[in-house]
Amino acid sequence: xxxxxxxxxxxxxxxxxxxxxxxxxxxxxxxxxxxxxxxxxxxxxxxxxxxxxxxxxxxxxxxxxxxxxxxxxxxxxxxxxxxxxxxxxxxxxxxxxxxxxxxxxxxxxxxxxxxxxxxxxxxxxxxxxxxxxxxxxxxxxxxxxxxxxxxxxxxxxxxxxxxxxxxxxxxxxxxxxxxx
Numbered sequence: 720x721x722x723x724x725x726x727x728x729x730x731x732x733x734x735x736x737x738x739x740x741x742x743x744x745x746x747x748x749x750x751x752x753x754x755x756x757x758x759x760x761x762x763x764x765x766x767x768x769x770x771x772x773x774x775x776x777x778x779x780x781x782x783x784x785x786x787x788x789x790x791x792x793x794x795x796x797x798x799x800x801x802x803x804x805x806x807x808x809x810x811x812x813x814x815x816x817x818x819x820x821x822x823x824x825x826x827x828x829x830x831x832x833x834x835x836x837x838x839x840x841x842x843x844x845x846x847x848x849x850x851x852x853x854x855x856x857x858x859x860x861x862x863x864x865x866x867x868x869x870x871x872x873x874x875x876x877x878x879x880x881x882x883x884x885x886x887x888x889x890x891x892x893x894x895x896x897x898x899x
Contacts, residue, residue, distance in 0.1 A: 726790035734781050744790070745774055751862055752798055758857040759802055760846060769801050776801065792868045795858065799872060806850070844894040852887035859884050 726747070729740040749770055756766035776797050784793050845853065858864045858872070859880075866884075870877045 727787070730781070730784050730790045730793075731786060733778075734784055734786075738778060741774060741778060744777070744794075748791075748794055749774070752794070755795070755798055755857055755862055756802065758845070758861050759850070759853055761802075761805070765805070769798075769805060773798055773801055789868060791864070792871055795862070795864065795868075796872050799854070802854075840895060840898045841891075844891055844898060847894050848887060848891060852883075852890060855880065855883050856887050856891070 724743070726744065729743050733740045733744075752773055753766050753770045756769045757763070761769065773794070777794065780797070784790070845856075848856070855869065855873070858869050859866065864872075866877045866880045869880050873880065875883070
């Protein structure tokens, strides 16, 4: 029965003070949001933390939701803001406590003696994209947002979004092909 209630109707009830509706939104969105943060280059733990923080922010800022607008877009705007805030704090922490020995990453050799499969190469190539390219691909390809929704989130025209997606895919392809 809960599958027939729109996100917008649930959000309007939450806005009126019925916070039990957050359970339904959590069920619908928590995995997508967790994957959004993962694809944006965060670790499992960081992605879990930001997903949890996102739902706290949704409760805290529930009155900022405007009736008639897309709940999905509103949630992803909060997710983008959280990610940006997290990256800024991370950069600030690195500048404040930078120790070059602590920042080196040594990949494990276990199970990877002769090469990586295509999925690992794609993830490696994806990690080399800029944050804005990652974001636009995650929103459009992994999270399934329409160009119009992304346009509102990023505050760019739909044609600009289409061009950005095309360029990001082309850049991803170049990086990927260099690995082969």
